[in-house]
Amino acid sequence: FREASAVLPSVLNEVFASQASIAPLMTIAEIAIETRYGTSQKCHTETTGMPILRIPNVARGAVNFDDLKYCTLIGADVKRVRLSTGDLLFVRTNGSRELVGRCAVFDGGDPDNTYGFASYLIRVRVDQAKVLPRYLAYFLNSTNGRSEIDSRRRTSAGQFNINSENLRSIPFPVPAIAVQERLLEQMEQREAQANHLVSELKAAGAEGQGMRESILRKAFAGEL
Numbered sequence: 001f002r003e004a005s006a007v008l009p010s011v012l013n014e015v016f017a018s019q020a021s022i023a024p025l026m027t028i029a030e031i032a033i034e035t036r037y038g039t040s041q042k043c044h045t046e047t048t049g050m051p052i053l054r055i056p057n058v059a060r061g062a063v064n065f066d067d068l069k070y071c072t073l074i075g076a077d078v079k080r081v082r083l084s085t086g087d088l089l090f091v092r093t094n095g096s097r098e099l100v101g102r103c104a105v106f107d108g109g110d111p112d113n114t115y116g117f118a119s120y121l122i123r124v125r126v127d128q129a130k131v132l133p134r135y136l137a138y139f140l141n142s143t144n145g146r147s148e149i150d151s152r153r154r155t156s157a158g159q160f161n162i163n164s165e166n167l168r169s170i171p172f173p174v175p176a177i178a179v180q181e182r183l184l185e186q187m188e189q190r191e192a193q194a195n196h197l198v199s200e201l202k203a204a205g206a207e208g209q210g211m212r213e214s215i216l217r218k219a220f221a222g223e224l
Contacts, residue, residue, distance in 0.1 A: 007194045007197055007198075008141065008190070008191060008194040009141060009142050009145075009146055010143055011190045011193075011194065012138055012139075012141060012142035012143070012145075012187055012190065012191075013142040013143040013144055015138075015142075015183055015186055015187055015190075016139055016142055016144060016145075016173060017144075019173040019175055019179075019183070020173055022175070023173035023174055023175035023179070024173070024174055024175075025171045025172065025173055025174070026130075026171065026172065026174040027168060027169055027170060027171050027172075028124060028136070028168050028169070028170050028172075029168035029169065030130075031126050031127050031130045031131045031136075031174065032124055032125065032126055032168060033125045033126065033127055034123075034124075034125050035123065035124050035125075035164040035167065035168060036080070036081075036122070036123045036125075036164075037092070037119055037121075037122055037123075037164070038052070038081050038116065038117035038118045038119045038120070038121050038122075038123065039052065039071060039073065039077065039080075039081045039116060039117070039118060039119060040118075040119040041071050041072075041073065041077075042071070043069035043070060043071045043118065044069060044070055044071070045069060045070070046070060047070060048070055048072065049070040049071050049072035049073065050070060050071055050072075050073050050078065050081075050082075050114060050116045051065075051068045051069075051070055051113055051116070052068070052069050052070060052071045052081075052115070052116045052117060052118050053065075053068075053083070053089065053106075053115055053116070053117045053118065053121065054069065054118045054120065054121070055091050055094065055099065055118075055121065057089075058089050058090075058091055058102055058103065058104045058121065059102075059104070061103075061104055061137070061141055062104050062105075063089065063104045063105065063106050063107065063109075065109055065110070071116065078114070078116070081116035081117055081123075082114055082115070082116060083106045083109075083115045083117060083123065084106070084125065085106065085107060085108040086105060086106070086126070086128055086133040087105070087106045087123050087124070087125050087133070088103050088104070088105055088106075088124040088125075088126065088133055088136065088137060089104055089105075089106060089117060089121050089122070089123055090102070090103045090121060090122040090123075090124065090162070090167060091103075091120065091121060092120060092121060092122045092161060092163065092164075093120055093159055093160065093161045093162075094120070094160060095158060095159055095160070096160070097153065097155075097160045099160075100149075100153055100160040100161065100162055101140070101146075101149035101150075101152075101153065101162050101167075103137055103140050103141070104137065105133045105134050105137050122162075122163075122164050122167060124164075124167065129177070130174065130177075131174055131177075131180065132177065132180045132181065132184060134184055135180045135183065135184055136172065138184070138187045139172045139173075140170075140172075145170075145172070148170045148171075148172075149162065149170070152166035152167070152169070152170070154166075
């Protein structure tokens with residue numbers, strides 16, 4: 001369902017294109033409080049210490065808490081990798097080109113836990129008086145956002161990489177917070193419609209080629 005996977009970035013791009021000529025362009029560096037790499041200390045499966053989010057926990061535009069590993073950290077190391085609600089997590093290195101640059105917003109998780117993140121991820125903490133984390137995440141999952149990430153990926157020894165300076169140089173339109181909130185509502189609705197589309201395509205299956213083509217035509221025409 002490669003076509004279906006292209007629907008959401010395309011429809012998100014329409015939203016950001018509407019802002020391109022009216023909202024100021026800013027780089028991630030201009031709205032970031034900090035960017036940081038995670039812990040490189042060895043993790044374990046025993047449920048002692050700090051739960052650590054890894055590459056598999058950043059998937060399909062969301063943070064999940066499946067198959068967690070743990071790390072015993074103390075003092076300054078805990079403070080350095082502790083996640084806060086609204087932090088963006090990026091996959092920074094992987095053998096799969098498509099995974100590198102993938103991002104999601106940390107929503108706080110279990111309130112009884114303090115979470116950290118591993119060294120193959122980059123945390124970007126934004127000034128939420130300037131930009132809503134989910135607004136930025138949607139941009140980076142749009143067609144133009146993906147293109148910005150694609151142009152900054154590097155490869156070495158069979159691994160694809162993006163570093164924090166590359167990420168910080170990415171420009172995007174930044175309207176007022178009230179406008180971002182309104183656009184977020186539109187994009188959340190479009191995401192739900194795109195997910196519904198994927199379900200319809202799966203239901204149609206290989207035998208429903210005509211139906212699949214009809215659904216996709218409507219999607220790319222903005223008639224989801």
